[in-house]
Amino acid sequence: MIAIAIDDEPIALDVVKSHASKVPFIELKACFTNAFDAISFLQQNKTDLIFLDIKMPDINGIDFLNSLSNPPMVIFTTAYSEHAVKSFELDAIDYLLKPFSLSRFLKACNKAQELYTLRNNTEITDPAYIFIKDGYEQIKVLINDIEYIEASGNYTQIHLNEQKLLSTRVPLNEMLLLLPAKKFIRTHRAFIISRDKISKFDRAQVWIGSQTIPIGSTYAQCLLDFY
Numbered sequence: 530m531i532a533i534a535i536d537d538e539p540i541a542l543d544v545v546k547s548h549a550s551k552v553p554f555i556e557l558k559a560c561f562t563n564a565f566d567a568i569s570f571l572q573q574n575k576t577d578l579i580f581l582d583i584k585m586p587d588i589n590g591i592d593f594l595n596s597l598s599n600p601p602m603v604i605f606t607t608a609y610s611e612h613a614v615k616s617f618e619l620d621a622i623d624y625l626l627k628p629f630s631l632s633r634f635l636k637a638c639n640k641a642q643e644l645y646t647l648r649n650n651t652e653i654t655d656p657a658y659i660f661i662k663d664g665y666e667q668i669k670v671l672i673n674d675i676e677y678i679e680a681s682g683n684y685t686q687i688h689l690n691e692q693k694l695l696s697t698r699v700p701l702n703e704m705l706l707l708l709p710a711k712k713f714i715r716t717h718r719a720f721i722i723s724r725d726k727i728s729k730f731d732r733a734q735v736w737i738g739s740q741t742i743p744i745g746s747t748y749a750q751c752l753l754d755f756y
Contacts, residue, residue, distance in 0.1 A: 530645055531575055534560045535567050535590070536582035536606065541627065545580050545606065548634040550667060551707060553656035554642055564593045576601045578622075578641050583607040594619055602644060604637045631699075635706045655709035661687065661697050668695065672712065676737050678704055678721040688740075716752055717745040 532555050534545040542560045549557040558574065561567040564585055570576070581603050583590040590607070594600055603619070608627040622644065623637035660667040674689045680701045687695040705713065705721055715721050716735055726737045732749060735742045744752060 530555055530577040530641065532557050532578040532580065533567060533570060533576055534580040534606075535562075535564050535585075535593070536560075536580075537562050537585045538582070541582065541606065544628070545634075548631050549580075549638075551631065551660055551662075552635060552638050553659060555638055564588050564590075568596075571597065571601075577645055578602045578604065580604050580606050584609060591615060591619065602641050604641065630703075632703045632706055635703070639706075655712065659707045661695060662699060663695065663697055670695065672709065673725070675708075675713075675723050676726045677723060677740070677742055680719040714748075714752060716748050717743050718747070 532549065534542055534549075534557060536542050536545070539562060542562070546557060546560065549555045555578070558576070559567075559570055561570070564587065567579075579594075579601055581590040581594065583605055584607060585593075588596075590605060594603055603621050604623045604625060605621050606625045606627060606629070610626060613624045622641045625633060625637055656672060658669050658671050661670050662668075670687065670689070674693075676688045676690065678701065679686045679688065681696075683698065684696045685699055685701055685704055687697065689695065699707075701715075701719070701721060705715060708721070712724055713721055714724060720742050722735055722737060722742055728736045728738065730736065730744070730752065732744065734744055735752070
């Protein structure tokens, strides 16, 4: 989906940029601190989604949205909760209260993708890769290379083919949101596994090659339901 972001605060735009870079199906084409500058872009470029602040100096986000004759989908981003009801009357996809986490941002983007798919009568395709933050860098990781993911202290360790290992501070619950739901499953509070890499399993553990992964009692039925 092609998206833009509008917010009079550059720091808030940086947060949207950072979060959007981790969502494979979102292509953030432009960011604007002035809503009127965005109008010209919208008139000349196909846009599927706007991340839109509400409290802005020249025009608020709700009035801006009402001014568009054929508006794209919108996710409001604001530090104020009092406009939530009005935003949903305008059929907003979601209403994100600042500061919002990556997992909350992902939830809103997933809603937008579902509606986009329905409107365009297309199938949702799984991403071939994700980007993982490592310090100041974003590292591209191919989905098919991931064998399992393990929470280890303050880090999350991604175990890849050919015994490669990538460590990141992205929490396990946020990592699960980045991955295709049909291909990955949580088997334990500390483990996510690739279904394609399973060689066998019982009620207590899963084998990925020679590596055994425990199955927590909370997750056992979820695994059995997959097969």
